[in-house]
Amino acid sequence: MKKVKVDPKGVLTGSHYIDGDYAIAEGGLAAGCRFFAGYPITPSTETAERFSERIPHVGGVFIQMEDELGSIAAMIGAVWGGKKTMTVTSGPGFSLMMENIGLACMMEIPLVIANVQRGGPSTGLPTLTGQQDMMQAKWGSHGDYEIIALSPDSPQECFDLTIEAFNLSETYRVPVFVMTDECVGHMHEKVVIPPAEEIEVVERKWYEGPKDKYLPYKLDKDGIPFMVKAGDGYRFHTTGLTRDERGYPVINAECQSVVVPHLVDKIINNADKIIMLEEDEIDGAEIVVISYGITSRVAIRAVQQARKAGIKVGTLRLKTVWPFPEKRIKQLARKIKAFVVPEINYGQIVLEVERCAAGKAPAFHVPHCGGWVHDPNDILKVIKEAAK
Amino acid sequence: MAEIRFSGFGGQGIIRCGLITGKALSLYDNKHATMTQSFGPEARGSACSSQLVVSKDRVLYPYITIPEILVSMSQEAYDKYEPDLLENGILIIDTDLVKPKPVREKIQMFAIPSTRFAEELGNRIIANLVMLGFFTAVTKIVSPEAMKKALPGMVPGRFLDLNIKAFDRGYDYGGEVLKTAKPAKTKKKTAAKKKTTKSKK
Amino acid sequence: MKKEDRLESKNPMEGFLRMDRIPHIWCPGCGIGTVVTSFTEALKKSKLDLDKVAVVSGIGCTGRVAGYVKLDSFHTTHGRAVPFATGLKLANPDLKVVVFSGDGDIFGIGGNHFIHAARRNMDILIICVNNFNYAMTGGQVAATTPMEANASTAPYGNFEFAFSLPYLAEAAGATYVARWTSLHLRRVTKSIQEALAKPGFSLIEVITPCVTLYARRNRLGDGLNLLKYYYDKSVIEHGADTRTLDISYQGKLVVGKFVDKEKPTFLDRMNEHMTKILGDKYVKYGE
Numbered sequence: 001m002k003k004v005k006v007d008p009k010g011v012l013t014g015s016h017y018i019d020g021d022y023a024i025a026e027g028g029l030a031a032g033c034r035f036f037a038g039y040p041i042t043p044s045t046e047t048a049e050r051f052s053e054r055i056p057h058v059g060g061v062f063i064q065m066e067d068e069l070g071s072i073a074a075m076i077g078a079v080w081g082g083k084k085t086m087t088v089t090s091g092p093g094f095s096l097m098m099e100n101i102g103l104a105c106m107m108e109i110p111l112v113i114a115n116v117q118r119g120g121p122s123t124g125l126p127t128l129t130g131q132q133d134m135m136q137a138k139w140g141s142h143g144d145y146e147i148i149a150l151s152p153d154s155p156q157e158c159f160d161l162t163i164e165a166f167n168l169s170e171t172y173r174v175p176v177f178v179m180t181d182e183c184v185g186h187m188h189e190k191v192v193i194p195p196a197e198e199i200e201v202v203e204r205k206w207y208e209g210p211k212d213k214y215l216p217y218k219l220d221k222d223g224i225p226f227m228v229k230a231g232d233g234y235r236f237h238t239t240g241l242t243r244d245e246r247g248y249p250v251i252n253a254e255c256q257s258v259v260v261p262h263l264v265d266k267i268i269n270n271a272d273k274i275i276m277l278e279e280d281e282i283d284g285a286e287i288v289v290i291s292y293g294i295t296s297r298v299a300i301r302a303v304q305q306a307r308k309a310g311i312k313v314g315t316l317r318l319k320t321v322w323p324f325p326e327k328r329i330k331q332l333a334r335k336i337k338a339f340v341v342p343e344i345n346y347g348q349i350v351l352e353v354e355r356c357a358a359g360k361a362p363a364f365h366v367p368h369c370g371g372w373v374h375d376p377n378d379i380l381k382v383i384k385e386a387a388k
Numbered sequence: 389m390a391e392i393r394f395s396g397f398g399g400q401g402i403i404r405c406g407l408i409t410g411k412a413l414s415l416y417d418n419k420h421a422t423m424t425q426s427f428g429p430e431a432r433g434s435a436c437s438s439q440l441v442v443s444k445d446r447v448l449y450p451y452i453t454i455p456e457i458l459v460s461m462s463q464e465a466y467d468k469y470e471p472d473l474l475e476n477g478i479l480i481i482d483t484d485l486v487k488p489k490p491v492r493e494k495i496q497m498f499a500i501p502s503t504r505f506a507e508e509l510g511n512r513i514i515a516n517l518v519m520l521g522f523f524t525a526v527t528k529i530v531s532p533e534a535m536k537k538a539l540p541g542m543v544p545g546r547f548l549d550l551n552i553k554a555f556d557r558g559y560d561y562g563g564e565v566l567k568t569a570k571p572a573k574t575k576k577k578t579a580a581k582k583k584t585t586k587s588k589k
Numbered sequence: 590m591k592k593e594d595r596l597e598s599k600n601p602m603e604g605f606l607r608m609d610r611i612p613h614i615w616c617p618g619c620g621i622g623t624v625v626t627s628f629t630e631a632l633k634k635s636k637l638d639l640d641k642v643a644v645v646s647g648i649g650c651t652g653r654v655a656g657y658v659k660l661d662s663f664h665t666t667h668g669r670a671v672p673f674a675t676g677l678k679l680a681n682p683d684l685k686v687v688v689f690s691g692d693g694d695i696f697g698i699g700g701n702h703f704i705h706a707a708r709r710n711m712d713i714l715i716i717c718v719n720n721f722n723y724a725m726t727g728g729q730v731a732a733t734t735p736m737e738a739n740a741s742t743a744p745y746g747n748f749e750f751a752f753s754l755p756y757l758a759e760a761a762g763a764t765y766v767a768r769w770t771s772l773h774l775r776r777v778t779k780s781i782q783e784a785l786a787k788p789g790f791s792l793i794e795v796i797t798p799c800v801t802l803y804a805r806r807n808r809l810g811d812g813l814n815l816l817k818y819y820y821d822k823s824v825i826e827h828g829a830d831t832r833t834l835d836i837s838y839q840g841k842l843v844v845g846k847f848v849d850k851e852k853p854t855f856l857d858r859m860n861e862h863m864t865k866i867l868g869d870k871y872v873k874y875g876e
Binding site for chain 3: 056057058059061065067070076078082083102229234236237248249
Binding site: 015016017183186187188189190294297298300301372373376 | 411420425447451
């Protein structure tokens with residue numbers, strides 16, 4: 001993993017009062033993204049608008065594609081052309097991208113997709129918030145693979161975690177999703193963008209050996225293959241079919257048994273390095289509230305009330321949702337009475353908590369079917385029930 | 389801690405009011421200010437609002453619950469949002485555009501013909517800035533210096549001077565009004581914030 | 590006899606193909622290989638730096654072309670070769686990007702991408718092998734199947750109207766449009782050569798026999814019978830009005846070069862427009 005200084009042209013150093021959507025665009029530009037292919041969809045469109053306004057001053061391409069199928073296909077093409085690339089979308093567009101998210105996993109493509117979640121299913125609530133695509137982020141494309149998903153809780157984190165998303169995507173050659181939501185996407189807050197020299201980003205893992213020895217999917221010591229770009233004389237081949245080290249299709253169970261474990265293990269085996277958690281008053285807690293994104297902010301109000309009422313409550317915020325912090329949940333499950341999991345959906349991440357807790361501690365869900373954030377009292381009620 | 393709602397009809401610059409005030413507070417007055425707005429497919433002309441939650445600590449819950457300050461620049465917005473105003477809150481209206489019901493006992497009302505003043509200054513489009521000046525003077529929730537610093541980038545560059553003039557007009561009028569009225573004060577109780585230590589795992 | 594002295598190792602296309610992947614998967618009598626031959630001939634004659642030529646394919650029989658050419662080559666998903674090529678070209682404008690795929694891939698599932706890439710005048714060359722059906726999956730009806738022809742999902746004959754690819758391409762904004770059959774080997778080569786030399790969005794449609802499925806199901810005989818049909822029924826009409834190019838079942842095949850015009854490409858337009866609007870503040874791209 002080679003870290004480099006960012007190109008200062010993309011970094012809008014200073015304090016800004018912007019929304020989460022704009023902050024995602026600024027994070028991408030700061031990280032060196034110079035190719036954005038997207039399709040307008042509420043509530044994410046502001047990111048595309050911001051990018052289209054800024055990119056002519058930075059040097060790069062913004063293209064509004066004909067649909068989300070085209071957006072992600074163009075992004076994968078652009079990565080092979082040597083660019084860092086991102087897009088932004090919401091539920092319906094995320095659904096359309098799923099097929100080529102699979103291609104990106106199979107071709108091992110570093111790219112970033114921000115999903116500003118809204119209420120679903122279908123067209124659902126275009127202008128109102130939701131956290132209902134969390135399972136889709138992990139399982140949405142067919143086949144077995146792993147991705148990385150982060151969940152910012154503020155415009156500032158939209159900026160910070162978009163840069164982090166690029167770094168993770170380059171480190172592990174994998175699509176990374178910034179799973180935010182309408183509330184954070186449209187919320188204006190102060191965002192501090194540091195000077196360019198303080199931002200370090202992960203360089204693509206470029207191949208530097210002899211041209212005729214290049215194998216697109218030969219694993220390096222760290223388990224990640226090297227990349228090249230089209231036009232540099234490698235005359236390489238790559239495909240969405242199950243393939244060997246050369247990138248040639250090999251359609252049999254034997255090759256599949258090498259490729260699929262690799263796609264999964266490169267993430268799972270590095271989970272400890274990838275996962276970012278934020279914990280508060282966990283030691284001695286009887287209840288741990290697990291949340292992510294905007295819900296974690298709302299939950300703190302309930303947690304404060306519960307503490308006043310004498311309940312020992314800790315909080316665990318998932319900045320990284322996928323890969324899931326299995327180890328940490330297992331540890332906690334042995335020590336605490338119960339988990340409380342509020343999320344703006346009908347039960348998604350709570351299923352993972354339950355799976356990891358494996359009966360050692362129950363997980364109480366606080367559902368919300370979208371359109372607004374939780375009433376902190378609803379969370380408080382469940383905390384009290386769990387503490388009984 | 390304060391919760392503020394700016395309201396009016398689409399096209400009056402109501403969202404701008406929230407943005408300018410939020411920017412002033414969080415970039416130049418050392419406060420935390422979270423702005424949200426109601427999004428919808430509504431056309432220009434219908435009721436719209438922007439909301440600000442202001443705090444000296446980090447804002448957690450991003451939406452307003454019981455606002456203590458309501459700024460209304462249209463009758464429809466007033467009718468829609470007035471009932472939610474805190475019982476001893478502050479109500480600020482454009483005199484010419486809002487005919488208030490009998491004001492609830494403990495509510496303090498301040499009125500300004502902001503649109504008329506803007507027209508006198510040459511363009512009714514800057515009525516929102518007249519209103520912001522007035523709002524700044526009577527609520528004292530944000531400093532006028534911070535508000536003026538926040539304007540570049542929030543209003544078109546070539547109209548910056550005009551916007552500042554509009555702000556001053558409203559601010560001065562607010563000063564005059566205050567000479568005859570008690571300064572605004574709300575007594576909403578806020579939960580004491582406990583500092584928590586965060587660890588990154 | 591040493592391996593390298595054997596006649597078959599001296600394949601004239603060797604420098605252009607991944608010989609370690611030959612034999613290919615195409616059926617005897619199939620026309621796709623013929624079009625690949627024309628493509629390699631055209632590349633040879635074009636004197637292009639082959640390191641700067643990339644081939645993108647979608648899914649299907651023709652989609653396998655990317656796997657055999659010894660260039661930077663991408664075998665992508667069904668229908669998405671054109672937007673993939675769009676991203677590749679824009680990310681590295683030095684590349685000559687060629688999409689090599691079938692009628693089902695480009696005009697069925699990928700039709701929307703095709704018309705938008707043409708509208709933008711994206712600088713890519715599309716070589717579309719049209720065999721009138723979805724062959725890889727067993728001969729289903731396609732957007733190009735002539736009316737009355739039989740297909741596995743049109744067992745009583747096709748009753749839908751078919752796309753006329755040159756008409757669609759011209760209407761959408763393509764700057765170079767030609768149609769040939771795989772009988773017109775040298776013409777195909779010449780067209781590819783012309784299109785490779787020309788910036789802008791180009792479509793070369795090549796009608797080819799699908800012996801195993803389309804021909805067998807319609808009792809049209811073997812590859813040779815189809816070439817005979819092309820020979821008997823094709824008429825070269827350069828510059829023909831693209832509105833008149835519908836193909837009826839075993840009917841007349843109007844072939845030729847129909848469109849060859851100048852128009853700024855997407856990147857030309859982007860740079861020209863942004864410079865006009867933003868002046869010195871614009872950071873020029875890809876020049």
